[in-house]
Amino acid sequence: MHLVATDLAFAYPGRHVLQDVQVRVSEGVRLGVVGENGSGKSTLLHLLAGDLTPSAGEIRRAGSVALVTQELHVTPGRTVGDLVEDTLAHLRALVTELEAVAAGFDHDGGDLAELSDVLARVEHLAAWDADRRVDEALSRLGAVRDLTRPLESLSVGQRYRVRLACHLAERADLLLLDEPTNHLDDSGVAYLTETLQSWRGGVVLVSHDRELLDDVATAVYDLDPSMDGPPVLYGQPGYHSYRLNKAQMLARWRQRYRTEQERRATLEFRLDRSYEGLSDEWRPPKGSQKHRRGTRARIHVKAADRLVEQLKAEAVDVPPPPQELAFPDLPSMSPGWDAAEALVELRSPRVEAPDGAVRVDLPGTRLAVPPSGRLLVTGANGTGKSTLLGALCGILPLARGSRTLREGVRIGVVGQEGRVPDDGSDAARSGFDAYAAEALELLSRGELDPDHLVPVAALGLLSEAELERPLRELSVGQRRRFDVALALLHAPHLLVLDEPTNHLSVDLVDALTLALQRTSAAVVVATHDRRMRADLADWHHLDLHHPR
CATH class of the missing domain: 1.10.287 (Helix Hairpins)
Incomplete structure (x- = not known):
């Protein structure tokens, strides 16, 4: 198999996304693709898969291609089994073709080459073993294995794990993955890593997961503009090598620009x-x-x-270097507060689903977050991390236990699913308009001090041009950046972040991690990201596998 993209360019109406892209992937190559949100990473995968047509350049492919995108839009009535059958349909057809050729084969004068060709394709894809591989992948990724389960009844993460399992079992020659670790816990990431390391074809991997890039990527392609213009291929394997080389490049760029x-x-x-x-x-x-x-x-x-x-x-025309995160100076307390009093406290929390199913049950547990406190929440998928954070913020009601919130505490929340819509009338608003609407809403509830409003354009999360566009035109990662901006708008005393690295660029993940370590505000983080967990290892830790 091989894939070669030469001088690739693509533009949406009124906006250039990709320019001068060069990609070469052959068997054994696992190319990590990074870049700021909105730089065109997901667009590049759709171009390589043939879903989009480039405005310039050429793409040559040999071999089968499978694309696993970040989002799955569900048709009502479809089940997990339907998704499995759709993904493996070409393998079923190949087995049927082999059976038909074998049944009609004339042993005296038949075309042995035709039979050998079909048999070779079946063996290459291990088509006989597809059902076992799907079941194994579903199990190892912690996905739903009930084939009759409607996809509509699954969460975003559950749907993603089912689809990822199907495509891993498909064994395409070229596997294109867009943020595959977003909804995986440690065991799921371990299985994905093991599978990719032994992938017999080629892989193009868009990911913010720094550990995954270190473990899997044989090279890293950065779509961010360089001082010379085109994207840069960092040929050494792993994230550490990429990070070191890019840091040196940015230092030279900034120095040249200043000069x-x-x-x-x-x-x-x-x-x-x-x-x-x-x-x-x-x-x-x-x-x-x-x-x-x-x-x-x-x-x-x-x-x-x-x-x-x-x-x-x-002089060479030196463009301005990329913008950097400008994290605001958040307060730890308001004047007159007692530093010994917790900002928020949960005692013996129990949270139930509408059908009565228990999502979180921590009898005898006291969870208190003091001013400038730090809490890291971990646990496998399904242990209730998001539910616990929702109860801590007052978003989800308690079936048992109590929640105490200090009067005047401002809480900024970055949820796992995100707050920014991608359709509807709200999505037609520009970022500036949506930010202003959020500020007015917070002000009406008494949760915003006008003297502590954080301007969105000053954060370095989105450019003014991006903030002037309708929210629905932003990429998934750019909408995630806007989620972070909304959480910072009212200068919160407490930041609660559920899987904050999801959909963000690796550069921003590094900068955000450092900002969370340094801020005066209290911070609660729930994350599967292994590098972030290592960076926050000195924080107070609640493991929902072993909450005691």
């Missing part, structure tokens, strides 16, 4: 001073050799003009 800006500012100042000598308001004193002084001023102006032209001739 060019300083040179330009100096020359413009000299030019302005020279032109001041020729202004209409300048008059030499009578009898002071005015013609000679005027000639000298013109000489200075010409010299400055020559220097400016020399700068233009010698």
